[in-house]
Amino acid sequence: MPQKGQRFTTYTPEFKLKAVNMYLEEGLGYNRVTKELNLISSSYVRRWVKNYRDHGIQGLEERRGKASTSSNQKNLPH
Template sequence: MGKINKTYDIHFKKKAVDMYLKEGMGYKTVGRELEIAPQMVRRWVQHFEAEGIKGLEEKRGRAKGPGLGRPRTRPEDPEEKMKRLEAENELLKKLLGK
């Protein structure tokens, strides 16, 4: 079984970043205080410095911009749908021997 990743809210992440930046604590010290991995604190600080508070928002499961992610299917034209269904019916008739 895989390890279940825990997610932290933005306020918790901001607290960790503030402890590092404002209070001058190290990654390991902040990690020990908050019982999280020091690598997480380091990553959150890097995201915060690059993007500000938006860098601490959860990004998993979201497309990164318009037009990205799984493509939307366009609605099928009624004439195209009719042709496709007729072709399927013909194929089924051939397979069933009718």
Template sequence: MSKKTKTYSLETKLKAVKMYLEDGIGSTTIVKELQLSDENRVLLWVKRFREFGEEGLKEQRGKYKGANKGSPRKQELTLEQENEKLRAEVEYLKKLLQIGRL
């Protein structure tokens, strides 16, 4: 069974970061007060906020739609490369025939 990750609103994240940075409240207290899953989440939000500002707290899951999404596509072989590959396959099959594996 897969564990579903809880998603928090941008407002909740900002409130937690503000409490930590401006008010000096500890992450354990913030977790209890805002009923978050764990204190590491608060520390992660603070780190992202320091690095990227408010943009770093926005939800990123499922948003990437770039050309390089997913596994890389294979480049098409040139005729010479394809010919070389086929020759190697033929040689391999010939050797298998010789030793009786095919």
């Protein structure tokens, strides 16, 4: 569980794409990519690969704190 005031590392989309390419194009495994890039866990690489496959390069963009652009949002009267 995160500690109060704990800071998390934020990775750029370019860094994430590098990891994804190492996995998809170079054929390295999740654990090897994790070790090569000095990541804490291979779950980062797994998530990035999944997001890239599902959404392309936009899947690697940071989404925390961003407003949803869902079509389910109600239009408020002006």
